[in-house]
Structures are given as structure tokens and as C-alpha cells.
Amino acid sequence: MSSRSDGVFYLTTPIYYINAPPHLGHAYTTIVADAMARYRRLGGDDVHFLTGTDEHGDKIAQAAQKAGVAPQVLADRNSKAFRDEWDALGITYDDFIRTTEPRHAKVVQAILQALFDKDEIYFGKYGGQYCYGCERFYTEKEIVDGKCPDHQTPLVYIEEENYFFRMSAYQDWLRRYLEDHPEVVQPDRFRNELLGFLREPLQDLSISRPKSRLQWGIPLPFDDRFVTYVWFDALLNYVSALGDPGDPRFERYWPRVQHLIGKDILKPHGIYWPCMLKAAGLLRDEATDPAALPGFARLRVHGYWTLGGGKISKSVGNVVEALALTRKYGNDAFRYFILREMPFGQDANFSEEALVERLNADLANDLGNLVSRATTMIVNFSAQTAGAAPTSEAADDAIRTLVGEAGRAVEAAMAEFAFQRALVEIWSFIGAVNRYVDAARPWALAKDLAQQGRLAAVLATLGAALRYLGIVLEPFVPDAAARIRAAVGDARPPALGNTVAEPGADPRAVQRLSGLFPRVDTKASAAAAGPSAAAAPVEGATARITIDDFKRVDLRVAEIVAAEPVPKSKKLLKLTIRLGEESRTLVAGIAEHYRPDALVGRKVVVVANLEPATLMGVTSNGMVLAGSAGETLALLALDRDLPSGAKVR
Numbered sequence: 001m002s003s004r005s006d007g008v009f010y011l012t013t014p015i016y017y018i019n020a021p022p023h024l025g026h027a028y029t030t031i032v033a034d035a036m037a038r039y040r041r042l043g044g045d046d047v048h049f050l051t052g053t054d055e056h057g058d059k060i061a062q063a064a065q066k067a068g069v070a071p072q073v074l075a076d077r078n079s080k081a082f083r084d085e086w087d088a089l090g091i092t093y094d095d096f097i098r099t100t101e102p103r104h105a106k107v108v109q110a111i112l113q114a115l116f117d118k119d120e121i122y123f124g125k126y127g128g129q130y131c132y133g134c135e136r137f138y139t140e141k142e143i144v145d146g147k148c149p150d151h152q153t154p155l156v157y158i159e160e161e162n163y164f165f166r167m168s169a170y171q172d173w174l175r176r177y178l179e180d181h182p183e184v185v186q187p188d189r190f191r192n193e194l195l196g197f198l199r200e201p202l203q204d205l206s207i208s209r210p211k212s213r214l215q216w217g218i219p220l221p222f223d224d225r226f227v228t229y230v231w232f233d234a235l236l237n238y239v240s241a242l243g244d245p246g247d248p249r250f251e252r253y254w255p256r257v258q259h260l261i262g263k264d265i266l267k268p269h270g271i272y273w274p275c276m277l278k279a280a281g282l283l284r285d286e287a288t289d290p291a292a293l294p295g296f297a298r299l300r301v302h303g304y305w306t307l308g309g310g311k312i313s314k315s316v317g318n319v320v321e322a323l324a325l326t327r328k329y330g331n332d333a334f335r336y337f338i339l340r341e342m343p344f345g346q347d348a349n350f351s352e353e354a355l356v357e358r359l360n361a362d363l364a365n366d367l368g369n370l371v372s373r374a375t376t377m378i379v380n381f382s383a384q385t386a387g388a389a390p391t392s393e394a395a396d397d398a399i400r401t402l403v404g405e406a407g408r409a410v411e412a413a414m415a416e417f418a419f420q421r422a423l424v425e426i427w428s429f430i431g432a433v434n435r436y437v438d439a440a441r442p443w444a445l446a447k448d449l450a451q452q453g454r455l456a457a458v459l460a461t462l463g464a465a466l467r468y469l470g471i472v473l474e475p476f477v478p479d480a481a482a483r484i485r486a487a488v489g490d491a492r493p494p495a496l497g498n499t500v501a502e503p504g505a506d507p508r509a510v511q512r513l514s515g516l517f518p519r520v521d522t523k524a525s526a527a528a529a530g531p532s533a534a535a536a537p538v539e540g541a542t543a544r545i546t547i548d549d550f551k552r553v554d555l556r557v558a559e560i561v562a563a564e565p566v567p568k569s570k571k572l573l574k575l576t577i578r579l580g581e582e583s584r585t586l587v588a589g590i591a592e593h594y595r596p597d598a599l600v601g602r603k604v605v606v607v608a609n610l611e612p613a614t615l616m617g618v619t620s621n622g623m624v625l626a627g628s629a630g631e632t633l634a635l636l637a638l639d640r641d642l643p644s645g646a647k648v649r
């Protein structure tokens, strides 16, 4: 595959500034990086995925003072919040670096000393408009109405002696480098933005802060009256995490580094950073190192999330609450939504309503239903096809061909960090398999003894499709992918190179998997949501349905084989029922009307095709029919015996 020339992949997120708790913005960058790292590992690459926290500077010192603790105590606490969050989200980082770690300070000081010795750093005086929020000076051109363009707060003129990095000397070099290497910054318009900055004279960069003003930083090795400017310190984490030049990790991963960043930090990463690397002799590109990526220290730049427009919950008012939705809907649904919703590099709107729509439509309906019906049919029908030689048709081959095509399309999309496109490709495959099931009608084949060979071929094709989904979905919805692999008995570590279409794959290893993504009920809130309420039936009246509507309800005779109370619930019983060959669990609100032991052996009527729902921690797969009037409740019973699984109409 052309996009992975030597299988070594080093991906970084920015290190997050610990003055704010982890929120949607941090989580997006980190989840994107995690999806990419997982995808590369799936392809067999040697991946090094780095994240961490940025812990120095004015704001941390001030916050610590306010909290009445030492800066290091605050830093430990706030950094841990990030690590805990990433662990809760299942982020598979290989290293988590903190700028207050000795391993980092050591490398920063070594690089500063080397630059100082080479006269790349000089002592000078500078006066200018300073923003304390940004911890940087602003040039006249950047100032908007006398205010910081970021904070909209007034700037303060300060003059002080500091150390400066001769960044201006690299202006022409950097302009040419960006022009000659379009791959350095993607998407392309961010490269154009950087070239725009470079049309103005580039200033030298103040790389120190006097200790009289700020103590909380890495001391300059050549003048202990100063600490290192927080950006100069922070950027070097990408190097310090690998050790020094000479360290085997550094030699292996550094030439392949790619930085994932949000567009708000384009300038430090696109201007300061390449100049720093060039001056320090750390820029490894195809001209200096045959193992390096052409166009060094690639930046992959993403856009912003905007909030608003949510109808279900108006409470999602900020980026911290948005991240908390992972607890409500699960990591997979959250990951899927943000990867699917935002075209990489552009801005997108986040709303709980849109998340729930994607969850219900793409995950519960398209994917969840396919997995549920395919595993159910394999479990129910495999035994009867034993011994029948599979009779393949063109439709089966078409699905196998699509596996290969989807794989190539996903690979091409991921090479460009086009997560949305990769998911569109996978869901187009899921749609094709759903249509294949509808056309092949395995449930009809199962009733015809002459069609057992055909049925065997269809079930094998479905097994292969599920095995493929269990692998290719791993970077995007890792928990669901693992459950799919377990359901089809694929115990191998997931890898893109794993074959999925072995004819020998054992159907007896397949287990039924339903409720992969339970649907979220949006009816309650839809009724309150305005325009759409007009189309809903009037409360209290029962709308008429057609015979076709009624036929969509799959009513069956079921035998209760076990019944027990649901812990901590007064009303609920957990029932194990038999539906023909199949055994299922369902939850019924009948505990106040029936004793569990009086139910075992009874035959009842159930809705068999109800979306699974979880009640008091028990997943219910269906509903028992009962009538009620006032305080009396009665289960529907048969007045003649019928086998369990028999259809009711």
C-alpha cells in the first residue's frame, strides 16, 4: 500500500494546557489521533502515539495561587484529569508526556544551550503590546481595536529585557520550504494561511520570561534569572518524549512525525516550530534523511466545533457538557458521531440531537440490525445446512468484491485523514449487505429443503461480511467491533490483513448479537419540539394503522423457562423464554401480579422483533403481551397448545 512506505508512524496531539478541564475540543483531537493510531496498527505499522499536558506559564501560576497550592500540586491534579479522561474514552496512547517531567526539562535545556552556543539566541530589549491571557506580544497588524484578537481584552504595553531566537533569519527559508512541500500542511488552505503570515516581516521570537514576573517555568540553562517561554518549552515535547537525538526511539520515530493540531494553534506549529527545528538541526526531511517523510513535521490541521441548535437537550451549553455525553450514550456513539460529522479541516456543529440521530440511524439501525439479523440467522439456520454443498451466486461474489473495494477506499481516505469519507465508505458496504440479505431472503430459503446449498452460501457470505466489519470498524467504534469479532468467533488480534472469507469459518462459533447499539427514544422530546409534533397522533386517541403496519409486528408464542426478580426493582421480572430453537432474555413489568415460580412452563405471547432496551441493567429482547384494567393485569394465554415460536396473527 503506497501510503505506508516503511511502516513507522509517529503521531502527536498537542499537549493540552491544564488551565481548563478536558472538553470537546481536546477530546476531538485526541479521538481523531486514536482512530488514526488504531487504523495504522490494524495495517501492521509500528505506531507511536503521543499525547500529554502543557503545565507551565502565568495562568497555571496564578490559578495555583488562587487555589492556595503549589503550582506542581495543581499541575499534578489537572494533568491527571486529562489522563483519566483519555483512559475512560479508551484512548490507546503509547506515551503521555508532561512538561514538568525531568525528562522534558533536560531536553529543553540541552536544545536551548545548543542554540545559544550557535548564536541563534541573543539577549535584547523588547517593548510591545502584551496579552497576559495569551502570554505573548502582539504586533500592530494583529491588534484589533487595541485589543487581543483572541481574548478581546485590552493589551498592555510592556518593555523588558529578554532572550530572543533569531527567527527572522528563517523567513525566506520557511516560505520556500512551504512552497516546495505542499504536503507539509494539510488541508492546503492552512498552508496558504501560513504563507500569508510570511508576507509580513517575521519578528524574532522572545523565548524567555524574567523570573521577576514569572517563576513557573524551565530555567534558561545559560541565565537563571529567566524561565523559558511556554510555547518554546511546549513544542519541544514532541522531541523530548523520544529522548535525545541518538536515542533509538528518537532515531526510529522522529523522521516520521506527524502533528495533529486544531487551527487555533497553527501559527506556533507552522511558523515557530519549523524555524526552531531548522536552527537546532532537528529538521529531518528527504534532503537530510532517506527515512524521513518528504516535507518534515507534517501538520494535520482540523477545524472548530460550534455548539447549538440542539433540540433534545438545551443543557449542552458548553464544551465540557458536550464531552459528558460520552457517559450518556457511550464512547463508541460519541466517537462515531464526531468522526462522521466533521469533515476533517472544516468546522462543524455539535448537538446532542444530531448525535442521537446518527446513533439511531447509522449505529442502531444500519449496523446494529444487520449484526442482529445476520448472527440470528447464522445461529438458527446453520445446523440445518450442515452437509449441504454451498451454491454460490453472483450476489455472494459481489459482497466479497465489495469487501476489497471498501478496504481500498477506506485506506485512501485514511491516508488523507478523511475520517468522514472512510466511514461513508464503510456504511455504504453495510447498506449493500443489508440489501443483500433482503434480496437473498435466508428465512425463506430455510423453509425449502431444496435450497439448503443456497442457504449455506448466503450464511457463509454473511459470516464473512461480519468478520470484515469486526476488523475495519475497530478504529472507529472499538467496543462494538470487539463485540462483533467475539460474536463471529474471531479470536485473532484484529488486523486488516486477516482473511474474512474463509469458507471453513465455523458457523457453530457464531453467537447471536442483538442490541449492539440500543435505540435512543426521541419521541418524548420530539413531541415538545414544535413543528414535528403536528404529525404525531393526538394523545389519548389511537391512530388507525394499515394491515401492513400490523404485519410489521412479529408476534410469537413463547415458553417461559425461567423467571426471577430484577434486583432493586419492585415491578420487574427477568424472564428467560424459548422461541422455537432460540432462547432469549426479556424484562416484564409483572412482578406485582405474578410470582416468578408460577410463570415457569407457561406459554405466553411476545413481540419478538422489538428493539432491545435495557431496564435496570438487564437487556430486554422483546415484550410479553398483557392486558390491564385498573389494578388487574392478565397475561395473554393460548386456549390450545401451540409450539413455542409459532406465529400469532
Ligand SMILES: [Zn+2]
Binding pocket: 131, 132, 133, 134, 135, 148, 149, 150, 151, 152
Ligand atoms: Zn489574548
